[in-house]
Amino acid sequence: MTEEIIIAGFGGQGVLSMGKIMAYSGIMQDMEVSWMPSYGPEMRGGTANVIVILSENRISSPIIRTFDTAIILNQQSMDKFEQSVKPGGTLIYDGNGITRHPEREDITIYQIDAAGEASKMKSAKTFNMIVLGSFIKVKPIVKLENVLLGLKKSLPERYHHMIPMNEEALLRGMEIIGEA
Amino acid sequence: MERELRLMKGNEAIAEAAIRAGADGYFGYPITPQSEVLEYLTMEKPHERTGMIILQAESEVAAINMVYGGAACGKKVMTSSSSPGISLKQEGITYIAGAELPCLIVNVVRGGPGLGTIQPAQSDYFQATKGGGHGDYKLIVLAPASVQEMADFVELAFDLAFKYRNPAMILSDGAIGQMMEKVWLKPQKERSREFPEWATTGKTPDRERNIITSLNLDPNKQEDFNHKLQAKYREIEKNEVLYEEFQCDDAEYLFVAYGTSARVCQKAIELAREEGIKVGLLRPITLFPFPTVIISRLADQVKGILTVEMSAGQMVEDVRLAVNGKIPVEHWGRMGGIVPTPEEAVENLKSKIIGG
Structure with missing residues (x-):
């Protein structure tokens, strides 16, 4: 089993760290992982994206152009990556700021309101964990308990007091995608 | 630790x-x-x-x-x-x-x-x-x-x-x-x-001075040093050649690629083999010394070689020297900071080697 994922949005939305936590979660259940960020000039103020591959086998190319799942967090990324989802694949997107919604009929599309939930939780920083929660609900490749372990591994110890809030955000994400 | x-x-x-x-x-x-x-x-x-x-x-x-x-x-x-x-x-x-x-x-x-x-x-x-x-x-x-x-x-x-x-x-x-x-x-x-x-x-009384230099004004001494x-x-x-063979045993065609391009080629091999194309990969791990002997040996087995590099074609020259005209060797790559895709690698294997 191999899952090829792109996460794309604005710099500052937690795109890269979400990918890192996903990769660490994979390691926690003994999978092979790769995390390949865009590191171009776009990182300075524009879009940020990362390709994460989780696999039970040795990973061949860490750089790919088509994906099993796309997690899209702004309009520019929607324009860039909607067509990159493999037929039969999954697209999860946050509706906030999206002016042109995805139109593909050969993939499964979930719209979520992670931005709205994050503001209800009174912390913009929970946004990416809400999105990650939604992802693991519809693609249960990594288990919640391993995401929590991954979170612990990837956060410096001085932020460990924030883990309960992140757990709450993950659970909220799992709930809202059920409603989508 | x-x-x-x-x-x-x-x-x-x-x-x-x-x-x-x-x-x-x-x-x-x-x-x-x-x-x-x-x-x-x-x-x-x-x-x-x-x-x-x-x-x-x-x-x-x-x-x-x-x-x-x-x-x-x-x-x-x-x-x-x-x-x-x-x-x-x-x-x-x-x-x-x-x-x-x-x-x-x-x-x-x-x-x-x-x-x-x-x-x-x-x-x-x-x-x-x-x-x-x-x-x-x-x-x-x-x-x-x-x-x-x-x-x-x-x-x-x-x-x-x-x-x-x-x-x-x-x-x-x-x-x-x-x-x-x-x-x-x-x-x-x-x-x-x-x-x-x-x-x-620092010199001690029991030995000659250690001299570290790259200068030799006497041409004969310099030539001796060049020979050394x-x-x-x-x-x-x-003694030190290192390489990795990937699905070479039954290969009829061969990619030669190193670093990131070698990873791309591994994926390209998965795609090509789904279509029934028997292709393998020789990945040089040491670029100097270059794995000349194994490439020459594989040239007796396969029908053609495609090197995949993120350049205009540099390593391909060493592959051609190793193959020494026995079979076709072509280069394909991307430049300017673009990483080639596995799909493109398969297309180019077909157009430059299999069809060519």
Whole structure:
């Protein structure tokens, strides 16, 4: 089993760290992982994206152009990556700021309101964990308990007091995608 | 410090592996996409862990000359940079090669020429394997294709550099430098307290002076020295070739690719074999010494070879020399910081080799 994922949005939305936590979660259940960020000039103020591959086998190319799942967090990324989802694949997107919604009929599309939930939780920083929660609900490749372990591994110890809030955000994400 | 599993960027893996390999010093200057090596080392403060010195020099030229000095004292020293910075270091590198000193130089390659782009490329192959600086010299060149190899090749490069008293280079690229993968880190090795017999540590009454220089004004002596260097390179070619064969056993066609391109080719092989095309991959791990013998042997088995490189075609020349006209050898690649896709690699295998 191999899952090829792109996460794309604005710099500052937690795109890269979400990918890192996903990769660490994979390691926690003994999978092979790769995390390949865009590191171009776009990182300075524009879009940020990362390709994460989780696999039970040795990973061949860490750089790919088509994906099993796309997690899209702004309009520019929607324009860039909607067509990159493999037929039969999954697209999860946050509706906030999206002016042109995805139109593909050969993939499964979930719209979520992670931005709205994050503001209800009174912390913009929970946004990416809400999105990650939604992802693991519809693609249960990594288990919640391993995401929590991954979170612990990837956060410096001085932020460990924030883990309960992140757990709450993950659970909220799992709930809202059920409603989508 | 025990063996340890971590998720790391390739650049960070090099830095941590250098500390654990018992390196004595790192001298560098920041440049994308390599800056995490210096950043990681600065944050990690290895002088508190092992006594290893980290210094951000005022320029790349200063950094390589600090390496020259450290190496002359018999210390395990290194520098890292990316393409434009490696060009700046070339004078120092040829002096180090001429003075027969061991050191490690890491090049996390980006697109060129000039300042080019900060995205990954493999367009420094000629520079790394054919000289770079002036004079007849060779670097030992290792090409990692994963974050694990970024870590493992640090110690390997130091071992080879000291074994042959020759500078060694890790030739990586922006993709492997920036991506994160699982990496098993080796336990901490102690820094050596001993000095090699050739090191300039101050003359003692019981021996002659140790002289470290690349200057020989007498042409006959210089030619003797050139012969000695060449004999050393032939010895390295005989003993130190490393490569990986991937699905070569039944292959009718062959990719030859190193580093990131080799990873792309592995995926291309999966795709091609789904269509019934029997293709394998020969991945050179050492670029000097180049795996000439195995490529020549595979040329007796397969019908054609496609090299995939992120350049206009550089390694393809060494593959053609190895094949020596036995079968068609073509190059395909992307430039300018663009990483080729597996689908494109398969298309080009079909159009340039199978159909051609």
